[in-house]
Amino acid sequence: MPRPASGPRAPLPSPSRPARRRGLLLALGLLALPLPALAQFGGGGPTEVGVIELEVSAAPYQVVLPGRAVAHDQTEIRPRVEGLVEEISYRAGTRVEAGDLLFRLETDTYDVALAAAEAQLASAEATRSAAQAQVDRYERLEGVGSTRSDLDQARASLASAEASVAAAEASLKSARLNIERTEIRSPIAGIVDLAQVSEGALVTANQSQALTTVTTMDPIYVDVQESSARMLRVRKRLDEGTLTRAGDLDIGLVLETGDTYEGMGRMVSPRSEVSTTTGTVDFRIEFDNPERVILPGQFLRVTITLGETQAILVPQRATSRGSDGSLTAFIAEGETARQVTLTAQGTWQNAWIVTEGVSAGDLLIVDGLQNLRDRGAVTTVPVTINAAGLVEDQAPAGDAGSETGADAAAGE
Known part of the structure; x- marks a missing residue:
């Protein structure tokens, strides 16, 4: 069958008038959108972030140590x-x-041995009585019907009889002990x-x-190890006054499930030497354990509150770790976000105890951190952090009155 001759391609059809009208309306609609809506399509603009004002407060200084339960x-x-x-x-x-x-x-064998020991004792006591009677007789007849030699021999026989009685008593005691030990x-x-x-x-x-x-588990011990270097740092902070010593150590326990144990611990005794292999000091802590929740061999975590320190509490949700392990956060300076590096001395609840990197009065960015960059443009909104570490919007000042904004609008 002959192939059709090739020729110039037919031109593409031009858009119809309704199609051009729809394209124009779409373009006009995008131009009519407000600036935040344009940002969704690639437009620029400041990022809205939630901030809290930082302040200095007293925070408990805690250390968390891994431990293992040991039977009392x-x-x-x-x-x-x-x-x-x-x-x-x-x-x-x-x-x-x-x-x-x-x-x-079973006691059969030991019952027989006990009876034999009792008979032996009875025989020894009879021999001793006879020897004692002979000594008494010779003492009365000394110089008349008996000689000094007869008296000495009688006394020797009495001593031998008394020794036999003592041996028989020991044998009887041993036989009774064997009976008891069954x-x-x-x-x-x-x-x-x-x-x-x-x-x-x-x-x-x-x-x-x-x-x-047989194992005694109430109370029970938990053995922990603490770094001698950190002990020296804590002592230095106490001497400098940056850490206030607590009256009594507050010792808590975290179970393997992550739950906090209800009872509080008591320090039993620290060792007086540092391990040459680990550089740590061993401590033994005692906990009441009436319900046998803690079992010997369990791995646990012990929290020890050493005192209080004046520091700034920075919520953990507002921080991140760099590739080098540094702890960073963002603060708002005017309409600009600035990234800062923090120095923390432990944690308290859901916050870091920060001693360097931020100051009281700084506005810490806690919400809107996704894709936030250093020196980025921001607009700030005051928020609060609840006990669970979640961000909540602050109520407007007008909400404190008896009439809300919606009620006022309805009244108009």
């Missing part, structure tokens, strides 16, 4: 005599008091663990395997 007391229970486990007298996970029965061993009791009060043996198992005296463990 923990004892491994082992048998002191050999025998078969006849009874396990506790339920695992329950609290036991000092002296409560945990295990009972009842294995808890030496401390605490929570008893699972039994590591079952009834009928043979146990031996002072074996390596513990029968169970």
Whole structure:
């Protein structure tokens, strides 16, 4: 089939009059938009930001230290005599008091030994009585019916008999102790663990395997470590007066879930030396733990309030970290935003405790920070920061009256 001959392309159709009219109206509509609306289409203009006025206030100086829970007391229970486990007298996970029965061993062998010791003591006491009677007789007949040699021999026999009685009494005491030790009791009060043996198992005296463990968890210890360098810095601030010492240390605890523990801690004792490997000092803190919320081995965070310091509180939401780790924020100077670098000495609630970088009276930008640049043009709006760290608009001065702006307009 022959191909059609090629020729010049047909010209594109020109827009119709209605299409041109719609384009013109669109252009006129954009030109009629106010300046903020034009900014959405690439127009320029100052950025509206929310600001708060900074002021100096007293802020608690806190340090947060990682710690680990340690049992107040923990004892491994082992048998002191050999025998078969006849009874396990506790339920695992329950609290036991000092002296409560945990295990009972069979006593047949020790009952026999006790009876033998009692018989031995009775025999020794009889021998001693006979020896004593002979000594008494020789003392009455000395020089008449007995010689000095007979009396000395009688007294030696009495001494031997008394020694036999003492040995028999010791054997009897040992036999009674063995009987008592067949009842294995808890030496401390605490929570008893699972039994590591079952009834009928043979146990031996002072074996390596513990029968169970009793742990005291109320109160409980939390061990923490503090840098010796920071301790020196805190002491220097106390000497300089920039930090006011608190009367009593306020010690709190943050659980693994991030929740704050209700009870307050008590300092038990700091160590008197610095670790040569970590450069830290160990501290032990005691917490009441009646509900067993804290368990030995848990990793926790301890907050210690050392005193108060005069500083400026800068909300954390208004700051950012630079690539070099520096803490920065923006303040409004007239109609210009200026970026500043802050020096912080810890945190309090949702704010940094700032000692350098800003001054009282500065207007800190806390809202509208997205895409904000140093020396950028801004318009400021006063706002407030609530307890949760959220920004709220300040109420106009006229709102304090009984008639709102809307009511006034309605009245007109």
